[in-house]
Amino acid sequence: MTRGTVSYIGQRLILIAVTTVLVSSIVFLLLHQIPGNAFLNETRTSPQSLAANLHHYGLDLPLPQQYVNWFTNVLHGNLGESLKNRGVFITPLLIREASVSATVGFFALLITIGLGLILGVIAALRQNTWIDYVASSASVVGYSIPSFVLAIFGLLIAGHYFYIWTGGTLYYVPGWGKIEQIPVPALALGLPYAAYVARLTRASMLETIRTDYVRTAWAKGLKPRVVVIRHALRNALIPVVTILGPLITGIITGSVVIENIFGIPGLGKEFITSILARDYNIVIGVFTFYAALVGLANLAVDVIYPVLDPRIRY
């Protein structure tokens, strides 16, 4: 950690904070342009109770005042209170749900990077053999199939056909809480990106294994494992790391629809549920959370860079 790195990370953190605040402010202002109020759709309420409700949430204040209040609260880590379920505070709710989303996302990322790297490296090392052809065609098809389509196929195969084939002994039940409920959504979320990583790894591995230093490494009589992993792969990884940022954003976005399909109580499900229920406080909260998350993920990727390639310095 040089001083440059520290100040770089500092600058990026400030930029992330600015972005998060800016974007969630836009969402806040957009959602507060909506005519009427959040309680209009409910069963008939007396004017007194409506006024009490509005007052409770500070919605009777002028918009600039509401904005300042919201902003101060966000700076204190308080994202407000659910409009539909009074007494439910959003920050703890989102932290609980984020841990669920993070679990799925972590395994999806593991599949993406693990499977993608392994397939890409093997395809490159065995170029123009059947292994290469199978891996390459799988990835060229795989990266175009959106994760929600894979999720539907996964649900159909793992939930329905497995039940028939195994006579009801081994099959997937949508939901959350058991370990065996993780693989299907994680695969659906991770596979398209794994295909993409495999393609990229193959291309950049093909370039690196033809370089002089890799030939030197072979000539020195190093073990194949050492040559491939320490000499070739480490350098081939650099282009792969560049897409990690968009990839993590993609997994976060993809989790929105995956969680809805598989009934996983994470951030993505909350996001859609609250949009449809018009619980704007939660929508703004989830969004602020997401914006910060995407920024931090991108920062993490940029910090990994110099580790792989010492030529890159901040």
Added chain:
Amino acid sequence: MAAVAPLPQPELAATYEMPVEQVSLLQDAWNRIRRNRLALVGACIIALLLTTAIVATFWTPYPVWLQAVGPTYQPPSAKHLLGLDQAGRDILSRIMGGATITIQVGVGSAIIVSLIGIPLGLIAGYYRGWVDTAISFFINIWYGIPDLLVALILVFVLSDALHLIPRGVFVIVLAFSLTRWMDVARLVRGQTLALREREFVEAARMSGARNLRIVARHILPNALGPIIVQATFAIPAAVLFEAFLSFLGLGLPSPTPSWGAMAADGYHGMDFAPHIVLAPTIALSITLMAFNWLGDGLRDAFDPRMRH
């Protein structure tokens, strides 16, 4: 006296270096893409999709909205090649109608993304200085946001909550473009930065061309290849966004035969009528694949590093 040997006449053809065969940008790209089988397959699928989309605007076997043309959930048969859905609508007709929507969303987004991205990129790259700093800052900020989720909120606010634009193809295209213009802008900016230092731009400036003319006649045409590639990649992204929205019930409203909405319809009856969900998802996957293959082919074809 020996006759003076006639001076050897220089051969005309040999004195002039034969010019390298002139190939236009598009022709060169075509020559390259012809050799790329995957890209050709993609182009053929897209041609089929386009034809289907055009045909479907005038004719489908059954009206896309017509319910109960037969028993609900009927599996594929000779009369209804892809079967009927949960409301007894002909799925083949709806897939065809969906092709029209897909093309509208994809092409519309590619156009609007370019309309936003190209001018911004040109201005940033050509004028540099504080204009560039401002636009680049904006681009970087925009990159740091979960774009699809912003687009989702935009669609919801613009059409559901404020009723400014009716829920339809246009609002989806608009929301998508407003959150995804950065790729094109960044690319054009980079190209412009490089091109503005080239000799032909200098020559144009020397001969008194105004900025607008230099940008429009000298810089933009030379950056066209990469722009086309980037716009091609915007198409599958937009198509996926539309399907994603409609699947979640936030996209095109119900009778519209959007593939995403059809998948959401079929998803509930998946156990006993998988054909309803399979038809639109497979159509969607093939379409995305075709556009990605064509995009990859175009990228290789337009890549200047590969030329000669």
